[in-house]
Amino acid sequence: MRLNLQNRFLLPTLGLVILGTVILTFVSYDRSKQAIEQAAKEQMALVLGATRNNIDATLNVFKTLISGWTDETLFQAAAQAPPDSQSAASASLQMADLVKKYPYFERLNIANKEGVIVTSTNPKLITVNINDRVYFKEGMQGKVNISDVIVSKATNKPVAMVSAPLKEDGKVVGVLSGAINLGNFEKAYLDPVKMGKGGYLFMVDAKEGVALTHPDKSMIFKLKLNEHDFGRRILAEKAGNINYTFNGENKIAAFASLKEIKCILIVNAAVDELLAAAQRIKWINLALSASMVLIVGLVIFLLARSTTKPIGRAVDSLLECAEQVGSASTQVAAASQQLAVGSSQQAASLEETSASLEELSSMAQGNSDNASQANILMTDTGRIVDRANTSMAALTESMREISQASGETAKIVKTIDEIAFQTNLLALNAAVEAARAGEAGAGFAVVADEVRNLAMRAAEAAKNTAELIEGTVTKVKGGSELVDQTSQAFSQAAASAGKAKDLVAEIAAASHEQALGVGQINKAIIEMDRVVQRNAANSEQSAGASQELNSQAEMMKGLVGDLVSVVGSVNQKNGFRRKKPVQEQPLPLLLEK
Incomplete structure (x- = not known):
């Protein structure tokens, strides 16, 4: 298609303006997207770091409390007495007061050196043998520790057991243990964290990625990250950032491991929600670009028209x-x-x-x-x-x-x-x-x-x-x-x-x-x-x-x-039509002698 002079001015200029504005819009959108994603990742890292520090600090406090409570002579005596003894009953009453004072503890237990619970704030557990539990074995070895997250036999909820040895004259006579309800941690530290409308913070175990906390309670113990590609990467890397798709929704997440227990905290957010502001910026830029193209096109059209008329x-x-x-x-x-x-x-x-x-x-x-x-x-x-x-x-x-x-x-x-x-x-x-x-x-x-x-x-x-x-x-x-x-x-x-x-x-x-x-x-x-x-x-x-x-x-x-x-003729009534040239007739060859 042949373009006249007016269109040769107008179309390339408009093309360049459109190309420039489109490039500027998408570059701006891409940079905004990257900046928002980076800001979201930084914000997630800050939130994740603060939450992890709070949880680790709280767990250390619980270890300190359990370790301090083992100095109670009543608890030492209860560990050596039968379950129906006065020492066990008195110890049970004192432990109940401690649970009320420190609601993070779901219960407190005292087990003798054979692993039999002689007293507990949950009477159903008295006489239950826990000598197969790791936290009991660690306590009998004289260590204060926090176990991996386990399923409570009493409530079927995820708990972490804090245990410490009960000693008398330097000898371990039993183990004092407390079950920390992770639901309390979720309410205190995880639920308050919101990344936009759909983002949330939850906890999984570090081995199989089983969900220990989750806003959707039906996902607890049912969601397993090792069944997903992105989950296997989280379990392998332990800490970092990742973009993934879950249930058809694009998400961005930050994750980090806790120090005191073998768990991973994961905070995520919906990408579309995070990039909503970038999308608004993109459409605003496109609207401004369209306005600029119209203005520039009108100016060039008027200038080209005034130039091409004399020509x-x-x-x-x-x-x-x-x-x-x-x-x-x-x-x-x-x-x-x-x-x-x-x-x-x-x-x-x-x-x-x-x-x-x-x-x-x-x-x-x-x-x-x-x-x-x-x-x-x-x-x-x-x-x-x-x-x-x-x-x-x-x-x-x-x-x-x-x-x-x-x-x-x-x-x-x-x-x-x-x-x-x-x-x-x-x-x-x-x-x-x-x-x-x-x-x-x-x-x-x-x-x-x-x-x-x-x-x-x-x-x-x-x-x-x-x-x-x-x-x-x-x-x-x-x-x-x-x-x-x-x-x-x-x-x-x-x-x-x-x-x-x-x-x-x-x-x-x-x-x-x-x-x-x-x-x-x-x-x-x-x-x-x-x-x-x-x-x-x-x-x-x-x-x-x-x-x-x-x-x-x-x-x-x-x-x-x-x-x-190129320039367009102003005499439109006559128009221009290129005539066919006169067909040349081949001339006979002149005869030569």
């Missing part, structure tokens, strides 16, 4: 200028982008045209080169056709001569055939004549027969040769006709080749002129493309500059918006 008016003016600059730069950027796009498209078209013209120029140049080559080839072809035409004429003449020679050869063969026919006739006649001559003409007949055969074979060969020559003559005539036709075709081809040569020469000249023209057009297109490329580049730079100007304007509006969010 807000300046911000509104700056915002209006930024809007105008942004609008103008947006229009310029859009126009520049369109111009750049058009120039780029035109440059691309010219580039394509230039490429096509270059290809056409290349093709025209190729055609010109091919036409030149064709012209050269046609010239060569004309010369070859002329030579072929001359050769065909010579061939035609040769064919005529061959045909004439074949005719002459046919005549010769015909002559040979006629000679063979005549020879055959002569041979036949010779054979006839030989036959007529008989045996004399037998040899001649054979020769004539062989001549006839030779004549027939010569005639057959002449016939075959004539047929071959005739066929050859026929083919030679056909060949002569073909040669004549070929010669005529070659003559026509030569004429056509001449004409083609002339046409190819004209095409070659025209192609050369066309290649020169296309080259000039290509140069012009290339120059035009360069100009369009420069225009497109300039348009792109112009568009980039316009976009940069628009970006700067948008940045300016953004800064104004930040300033508005």
Whole structure:
């Protein structure tokens, strides 16, 4: 969340003030709490010390009294007399007077050296044997002592027994003991102590932490500290301070051990009650802190408001200028982008045209080169056709001569055939004549027969040769006709080749002129493309500059918006709304050669 200038002054300052006051309040509360707890602990220690001293002093007095009373000869005599003796009765009356005079004593007893109570202010105890009690054994050993707290056999209440030896001529003849009712100590020394409304002082034994006195009488002998963590700590430390929770209530306690009896005094108080004053101080401090925060916030609000109004008016003016600059730069950027796009498209078209013209120029140049080559080839072809035409004429003449020679050869063969026919006739006649001559003409007949055969074979060969020559003559005539036709075709081809040569020469000249023209057009297109490329580049730079100007304007509006969010604009009717910047259109890449 963006904060305006007013809130930037107001909120951190209020935050610091609130933080400071809260810290001060809780530090004050914590210090007050610690001070109150320390004062309570010190007060508990004083109360505990005074109570312990009073109880120990009282117990010492009781020891002194018991020790002094053992000098009474009546008590010494009663310890050696039977329970129903006059000495025992007299001693009982005197002890009753002492109990009335010193009400802390629940009763007084005199036991003989066997441990049998011979007289007592409580008649029920007469003849009870107490030789198992520690205080009796200590007395028989000549010691004055106070026993641990025990349960009275007569009243079932906690008592402490003070005992001293009864001596006659330096020998222990019995024990005088007095039962001190702890209830009297509770009324005299413990009940008057109050720590607030719920705090109190009570006594437990030092072994198991059994409650010997307690404001709640049902807790006596039932509450045992060794069953609780805090109680075990009290029994272990014997003296000190402790914070603990009992029955869901937070408490603070001080404790100390008595010197004369094995008991611990514990004084406690409810923490919530002790800290009530600290709680009141905390809430008072919080109320004062809230008032201070309201006052400081109001002062800062008024000061910040008076400071931000002029800045807000300046911000509104700056915002209006930024809007105008942004609008103008947006229009310029859009126009520049369109111009750049058009120039780029035109440059691309010219580039394509230039490429096509270059290809056409290349093709025209190729055609010109091919036409030149064709012209050269046609010239060569004309010369070859002329030579072929001359050769065909010579061939035609040769064919005529061959045909004439074949005719002459046919005549010769015909002559040979006629000679063979005549020879055959002569041979036949010779054979006839030989036959007529008989045996004399037998040899001649054979020769004539062989001549006839030779004549027939010569005639057959002449016939075959004539047929071959005739066929050859026929083919030679056909060949002569073909040669004549070929010669005529070659003559026509030569004429056509001449004409083609002339046409190819004209095409070659025209192609050369066309290649020169296309080259000039290509140069012009290339120059035009360069100009369009420069225009497109300039348009792109112009568009980039316009976009940069628009970006700067948008940045300016953004800064104004930040300033508005800081100080808050006073012109709320127009408000400030940051416009989206004009989206930059990607420009086509300029084609490069």
